[in-house]
Amino acid sequence: MPEGHRANENEAWKILLYYQYVEIENPEEFTYHHLRFCKQLGLKGRILISKLGINGTVGGPDEACDAYIEAMRQDPRFADMQFKTSRGSDKTFKKMFVRTRSELVTMQYHEPMDPNTEGGKHIEPEELKNLYDQDEDFVIIDMRNKYEADIGKFKNAIVLDMENWKELPEIVEKELMKYKDKKVVTYCTGGIRCETGTVLLKKKGFKDVSQLHGGIHQYVQKFPEDHWEGELYVFDERVSLKINDKVLGHCFHCETSCSYYINCTNVECNKMMIMCPACRDEWNDGCSKECSAKPRPKELARDR
Ligand SMILES: [Zn+2]
Ligand SMILES: [Zn+2]
Incomplete structure (x- = not known):
């Protein structure tokens, strides 16, 4: 991370x-x-x-x-x-x-999936905004991992208890089947996870499935203040992009509102967690007393 x-x-x-x-x-x-x-x-x-x-x-x-x-x-x-x-x-x-790679987004599902013919309908940011503005009856599902949604998501979105995309087929069975007759909209960072995610939902019998075209990225460029809450997690050294002033995350130690991810200072633990500046000082970036006592070696030190 x-x-x-x-x-x-x-x-x-x-x-x-x-x-x-x-x-x-x-x-x-x-x-x-x-x-x-x-x-x-x-x-x-x-x-x-x-x-x-x-x-x-x-x-x-x-x-x-x-x-x-x-x-x-x-x-x-x-x-x-x-x-x-x-x-x-x-x-x-x-x-x-x-x-x-054999797959662009690794799901390792037992059936082949063709997003070009079997996926959900693509809807544009304007259409999603309208669904919210007109108070339509729809279910919005965040197709990302839980740690991504913890610092930012669409209003009322269902967040999955998922750490890795490969878990999706199991999570759909466990958490989502109750929505299969509803109007469902899915979204992810840039749209690619929804391409196979919606194929999976349709294979499982979901009747009305749409995916947000261009993902969160495209939406928040047009409507940064409407219905998106918090930051956008990204998979590079930036970690997250600030979109608006809402803060969704909570500090791992003190629960203060904060969306700043770090990895535990103990390289062997390396747990990813949100931590506020005061707790970063107090705990020396550690998740526990034990880890706080094992600071990162100098060559792995990071800029603060
Ligand atoms: Zn704190
Ligand atoms: Zn730790």
């Missing part, structure tokens, strides 16, 4: 988040060339390539990101790929990775 850092609007790098479900015939070869291309541009980040498509988040100076977008758009497979943007720095990612 990344260390705590609050993203700043004025930071110098542009960060892109994107995916496309589209056939990539020779993923290994594509991966090889794509890595070279990204390095040439001076980008850093993480990209997964599979036979089914691409899922990436990269960052770089604005010109490098714009050149990347333009080059991708030249390829008919990615001509209409949606790029979500935010700000970051050269510290947002440590390196540039491009890797071949």
Whole structure:
């Protein structure tokens, strides 16, 4: 897990988040060339390539990101790929990775899933906002892990007791079947988890399933103050993006309102938890007395 850092609007790098479900015939070869291309541009980040498509988040100076977008758009497979943007720095990612995987988001479900033909209906941010504004009868499900939703979520969203996406099939059985006849809207960070998540819901018999197109990223860029509460968790060194002034999280030790994630100072424990500045000092970033007494070795120390 990344260390705590609050993203700043004025930071110098542009960060892109994107995916496309589209056939990539020779993923290994594509991966090889794509890595070279990204390095040439001076980008850093993480990209997964599979036979089914691409899922990436990269960052770089604005010109490098714009050149990347333009080059991708030249390829008919990615001509209409949606790029979500935010700000970051050269510290947002440590390196540039491009890797071949069998799935873009690992669920390991026993049946094949085709988001292009079996997924939920895509709804735009405006449509979700209307559902709220007009007080429609709908169930909104946060398809992310619980620790992501703990610092920010849509109003009234159902948060799953989930630590890893692979648990979704089991969680649906345990927590969600009671909503299968309702109008259901799902959302996640940038939309990709909902692509297979809604396929799963439909296979389980859900009748009316929609997914928020472009995810939270796209929505909060349009409506930062409407129906979204708190921060947006991101899977890089920034940890979270501040969206509005609501604070949903609570300090692990004292319960004060706070949304700042750190990892326990004891490297062997490394527990991820929210901690307020006062408790960070008092507990030396530890989750317990035992861990507080085992500070991180100097070479693993972090910026505070
Ligand atoms: Zn505290
Ligand atoms: Zn600990």
